Each structure stands twice: as structure tokens, then as C-alpha cells.
């Protein structure tokens with residue numbers, strides 16, 4: 001059901017940081033998640049949809065370099081992000097659905113400084129950049145705040161700032177709005193829309209992807225359909241409604 005890629009693509013310039021997967025295989029607990037997955041992501045806004053368990057989050061982890069393919073090649077801006085972690089920190093950032101899967105330090109300031117110091121920034125410089133990011137979000141007094149005293153939406157904001165402070169070329173969003181109130185969702189959505197970086201956005205919220213350049217529909221670790229949102233989203237929704245009409249959960 002793969003659609004032809006004949007739509008116009010909003011490409012980045014020649015210095016673009018493309019995400020390339022070539023014949024990627026990846027297994028978890030001995031079960032293949034991907035075998036022979038190839039993709040080239042060069043558009044500014046790429047959406048990923050698919051059923052539960054179709055491989056979206058595993059793809060996000062691979063692109064962010066948090067896991068390495070068992071076979072094949074995965075490069076972001078030419079770098080092997082799973083092995084070159086220092087390069088990966090400046091190339092690709094990932095925002096998880098659950099901020100508690102992302103935050104590792106007790107204070108906001110430490111969380112924001114971590115990636116910068118890991119990348120080689122000295123402590124005062126990292127602190128200065130972290131503070132500038134907090135100022136940008138009108139959270140100047142958060143540097144010494146305990147993360148555990150923040151609400152879920154506020155912890156999401158800490159994660160977003162931790163990603164942005166690294167100024168990565170590519171940002172992977174793994175259902176970043178789940179559990180957020182509508183006002184926060186709208187505000188974060190607007191902020192993300194305005195970013196220059198390439199966004200790869202995994203979502204079950206199809207309207208969030210209607211303005212995207214490209215949407216990829218994953219099904220059991222393979223590309224079921226790949227094209228403009230006007231093509232892919234209605235086809236995906238129709239198929240999900242058809243499957244949802246059946247009375248069994250065996251394919252979950």
C-alpha cells in the first residue's frame with residue numbers, strides 16, 4: 001500500500017542534517033521490531049503514526065541514538081548517533097511522552113546543564129546557557145527548583161528546555177502532549193511549530209500532523225504508507241476505524 005513519493009517536499013538546504021536508515025534491523029528480547037527498514041528523512045516536519053506496538057517509540061530511540069541497530073546503517077547528519085554520543089547530543093534531541101523517563105537530576109538547573117557539560121562546556125558556561133533558556137521561558141527562578149515539586153506539565157517544560165538548550169538539529173517528539181492540559185498542549189504545540197529544527201513527531205493525535213510535510217504510517221515495524229498528510233492520515237484513520245469495529249484484541 002506504499003504510496004508514491006511524488007508530492008512536493010520542503011527540503012532543508014545543502015547543510016541539512018538528514019536522518020538516514022538503510023536496511024536497519026533491530027530486535028528486542030529476541031523479537032524483531034524492524035528488519036530491513038530504510039527511510040530518508042529530509043523534510044522539516046515529519047509525522048509518524050501507527051498502532052500500539054507498531055515500532056514508533058523504538059524508531060524514536062534508534063534515531064536519538066539511545067539504541068543501536070543490530071544490522072544496517074542509521075546516521076543523523078552523517079553521524080553514527082548510537083556510537084558517537086557526544087555528536088548525538090548536538091544533533092538530535094528527544095522528548096518523551098513521560099517526563100519521568102527523561103529527567104534524571106533532582107534540580108531543574110542540573111537537568112539543563114547535564115547535556116551541555118557532557119558535550120564539553122565548562123560549568124559556568126553551561127550554567128549561563130541554562131539560565132538563558134529559563135529566562136526565555138519566563139522561568140528565571142527555576143534553576144534551583146526541585147524537579148519533584150513541579151507538576152507533570154511543568155516537568156514536560158523542563159524536558160523541552162533541556163532538549164532546546166542543546167540546540168539539536170533534529171528533535172524527536174514521542175507523543176509529547178499525552179497527559180497535558182489543553183492550554184499547555186496548545187502553547188507547547190505553537191512553540192514547537194515555530195522551531196527551525198527538523199521535527200519528527202510521533203502522535204496518535206492526527207490533527208496535530210495535518211500541516212506536516214510528510215507522514216509515515218508504521219505497521220508491525222514496516223512502512224505501510226508514506227506521503228503527504230492529506231493522503232496518509234485519512235487512509236490511516238479509515239483503517240483504524242475498520243479495525244476498531246472488530247471485537248478482538250489479538251493483534252495488539
Ligand SMILES: Nc1ncnc2c1ncn2[C@@H]1O[C@H](COP(=O)(O)OP(=O)(O)OP(=O)(O)O)[C@@H](O)[C@H]1O
Nearest residue numbers: 028029031033050051052053054055056057058059
Ligand atoms: N522494553 C522493551 N522490551 C522488549 N520489547 C519491547 C520493549 N519496548 C517495546 N518493545 C517491543 O517493541 C515493539 C514496538 O514497540 P514500540 O514501543 O516501539 O511501539 P509503539 O508503536 O511506540 O507503541 P505505542 O503506540 O503503544 O506507544 C513491540 O512489539 C513491543 O513489544
